Amino acid sequence: MVHQSCPKFAIVCRFQGLFPKDIGGYEKHRTRNGGDLGHVDPTRSHLNRPVIGEADWAAQTIAMIEDMKAENFADEIETLTRRRRKKQIKERMAEGPRDPWRATRHGPMREVILTANRDWFDALPTPAAREARAQAFEDVARDWLLENFGEDVVHARADLDEQAFHIHAVIVPKIQVDLNGTKRWMLQPSKHDLIKDYEAAQDSVGAHFAPLSLVRGERRAEAVRKARQAGEEPPAYRQHVRTADWRKAEDARIVETRAELDRRAEAMAAEEGTIKQKREALTGRENAIGAREDAAVAKEQEADAVLAVGQGLAAGAFDIKDRDGTPALVETPDAKPGLLSKLRARMALSSAGRARALHVFSKALARLREKARDEAKTAVARDTAEIQSADEKIVEIVSRLPDAERRSIGKIRVSLTARIMALTGRDAGRKTPVKGGDDERL
Template sequence: MPNPSTPEFAVVCRFQGLFPKDIGGYEKHRTRNGGDLGHVDPTRSHLNRPVIGKADWAARTIALIEDMKAENFADEIETLTRRRRKKQIKERMAEGPRDPWRATRHGPMREVILTANRDWFDALPTAAAREARAQAFEDAARDWLLENFGGDVVHARADLDEQAFHIHAVIVPKVQVELNGTKRWMLQPSKHELIKDYEAAQDSVGAHFAPLGLKRGERRAEAVRKARQAGEEPPAYRQHVRTADWRKAEDTRIVETRAELDRRTEAVTAEEVALEQKQEAVTGREKAIGAREDAAMAKEKEAGAVLAVGQGLAAGALDIEDRDGTPALIETPEAKSGLLSKLRARMARSSSGRARALHVFSKALARLREKARDEAKTAVARDTAEIQSADETIVEIASRLPYAERRSIGKIRVSLSARIMALTGRDTSRKTPAKGEDDESP
């Protein structure tokens, strides 16, 4: 009883049509001297071994078919001669021997392939066990071929240099038939029931390999019958093709697929490049806009700081003093704390604006202060001249008054001159007597 945990594998039996002209190519592939060798491991080709037939089976088979043609031709001429069919004899002599098979697209011979899934052969843990399983499969294949096709099996071999162990065999179905009163040797695949009935072949090989733990393949004919009886679409026909043909088609498909993938990859790459370029352009614009926004914000903060310094100076909350040739912004003692807090916050937003304001306003204040000093000097000189003129006038008037009044005016004049000179910043320690003034003069 099979172990439920063990996966079930099917024995594979496939028939492939073969013409005598194909034998040369078949032999090249068998000896690994030509044909499709892309799936062959050359390091294992020496392990391939014969199962049925001799090494010269191909030459023997071609010679057998030629003998059949010659014997048939001789028998046919003999029959026509016996029947005195002179015209037909001339025609047949001109035509020559005919191929000993009816026209067929599959060919008059059959190649048989027997195998199983590679995992079935590789499932055993040791190389000895795997070799024993392959040998058991080979023995079963030999027995099944001889049991069902007998001497028509002219060749069989075991291939061990491909993905899975498998058996190749060639069947030459030789039969003698009655044709127009004459016996003819023909190649007739339908002489074998298992070639004529594919499902019967699958049943036979399934039963034969069951002792090895293999099962019959898919029951397609039965599935087709049931589908038709139920009015359903039958399963698609699975057409077997030669390995070389399949590989050629597969190689073509792979090349076409790769070309299509390359085309699509190039298209996708072009789209990605275009998208990246667009993204870079968008990113560049975003960066430019961001830079402009940052610059505008920085200018706004800088202008705010400059304005805060100007407002502070105008309000008397801030002042600029010279510290060893370097202007410094200071807060005045009279400044209100609320105003200073607002001014500090606005100036802190832009150190460059604060520095720029200090530079600009320090120069402006220096010019204003210089101008104020110049104007003050001019005003003092003008006022001093006016005071001197007034003083001279007082002296002149006093000289005409009596002594008592003149003395009193003199005291007033001294006191007034001291105050005026203190206001103008002049030195009053040295007194210069006015014109005509003596000790008794005012």
Template sequence: MASKEYPVVLRFEGMDPSDIGGYEAHRYRKGSDLGHIDRNMPRPRRLLGTETWAAEARAEIELMKLETFAAELADLDRRNRRKDIEKRRIEGPRDPWRTSRHGPMRELILTANKEWFDHTGSSDVIFSNAREQAFESRAVAWLLDTFGEDVIHARADTDEQAYHIHAVIMPRATVNKYGTECRVLQPSIHPLIKDYEAAQDSVGKWFSEIGLVRGEKRKQAIRDALNNGRKPPVNPRHVRPAEWRAKEEQRLAEKAAEVGLRERDVVEREDDAATVLAFADAVAEGEIDTNGRPAKSAGASRNPQTQPPPIKKTTFGFVAARKAFRAVAKRLAARAEEKARREAEKQIASEIAEIKAADEIILEIARALPQNQRERIAQIRRTLTAKIMALDPRTKGRSKRPNAGFEEPK
């Protein structure tokens, strides 16, 4: 059985000089995203560059700006462009690089799968980090061979999930501007920054000596698929660990908030349903009238063991139930007293429609109840419906079913 092959991983990240401060803060494990750091492991180890590389880089960039600015003013003076000189003096020095979305510098990351580093082939503690040492030696040699003195800093991180190396490339170049040679930052000066596939080929060949292979040739696979009329494979966009963790934390927080809202909604619906059930039960037993007030003919209180939950008069359930029953009782009673039977039937038909609309409100809330409680409220509604329908002269003798024309809760 062939042994598993592990690719060497190389990534370039765009970097602006203003990013150096954040880079250093993370190197010293101060602030930013530190949730994935193992505090029991050694802190990052510097491999290339001085301890003050960040300050030195900033100073060198400022010197480039001033040198180019002085050359520009001297050129304007030679051409006797006095107005332009005054304007440029007010504007001040410009950045010595061409503006782009990636920035003029590059942060480089080199690593391999954690399994490759963990597989030492020996139980001896002395050799537990042998592969890290071999990888580190190869990485430093490749960086110097590829970028030379433009590698202004490199470090090894050993306190995260997998061993990896960070490096900062400051691509120095010289261009002819304002009649003289001016120093600038120009990433394309390095062929492997300009050509990502060539960079992958380079590290694949360089690290093959320690058993690693080149990563998947995604761009070549895309080209081959397009040439053969096939759907090209997805070229995934790399997301930095800090960015992924921030988005994941936000997603989980939003999900938790959504679940909390649903749970509160369910509780409120159950409370409203329980209130409707208690209200309807009390009206059916003659304890309260349809306005929610104690009935004059109310007898002794029922057995405490069968006492329904207390009616919360501020809930949606109470208001909906009281409004429904009050409208039904009051309007039907008034219409039943009208002498003109035909006009009364016409009016009562409208009221019956209102009864059904009010009944739908109760049904909607009742559907949130368990089966046994839905059966209970259905029984109570049949009693109440019989009382209400008795007020309608059209229903007398037409149906023995007390809830004719009304839907049962399902």
């Protein structure tokens, strides 16, 4: 009797780059309010559930990245101040904060997708058994994500309203690095070995899901290396196709087949449908272009409002005051009216840009003012010590003179010391003036 072995199913693990600006679109698709929803069963969307992270993870992540930008900017201004780079301080104040990641084509964040073939989830005979298998997959996925990416996993969810159960996760690789002798917060995907090395990620996820009888995916890179070492033709490169693209291609093929079968009977209807689709597509593209243009204008106005605040601060036209713990932008008395009028007009176009500039620049100015206060206190202590030292020298010299001259100089010394302290503003802490006790020293 021949026994057929059970089919082996592979664990699927994919990484996809993300920029912070993509979070909004990601959230729309997660909540099923936008994106490609053609493959979604809306009657099951209520079954989707969170795995890791808070409900407002997107807002928290965007706020965290903005705080990183502000903190880096404040540290940079503090470093330039310490090095007395006045010209660079003005330039950076006008330029504003920078994104906390290096230029990248893929983005500084990563989306992770974990799944398996639909047949593996559906192989069990009862709904309860299938649900238990999906729950076991979710538990192992959560453990693998937290073990390898820790607190950088800001969000993970389980989707049950598509063809196969799968896990989506978002990784925000936050790290502090040394840059020109100062600390900077950055988003750096390469901090994680499994993002840096694709084969290592496949090995890791294969080992972690092995208890569920799922196996590692095809070792194509290893097969290519062995073929080249043996002087053989390597396996043909298999281009990865995103699930959404595969669905679109499959839907197009089905539509084309049906259209071919009904072509003669529905030729006119098909032509009208094509014209309608083109018209709708053209309208959709026009609307999309208009929306992108509006968004670009808003972004440009926001950036210019931030720049206007920075230029006003650098020119001395603005200052930032603390009003009950809230930073407020105020105009200085010596500001030029013409400059103020131009800066006001630019800021009026974007309240978001003005608020963002206040958030960023208030931290930098607070550090500069704290440093100035510390330097003033040090100068006061130093000058007072020098005056007291000079006074003691006078006492020492006059003590060697005859009594009459000592008394005369003693009176002059008291008046002179008091005037010096008053001129320099150093006598505020003295409770009693120098009197007869010092005359006796003379």
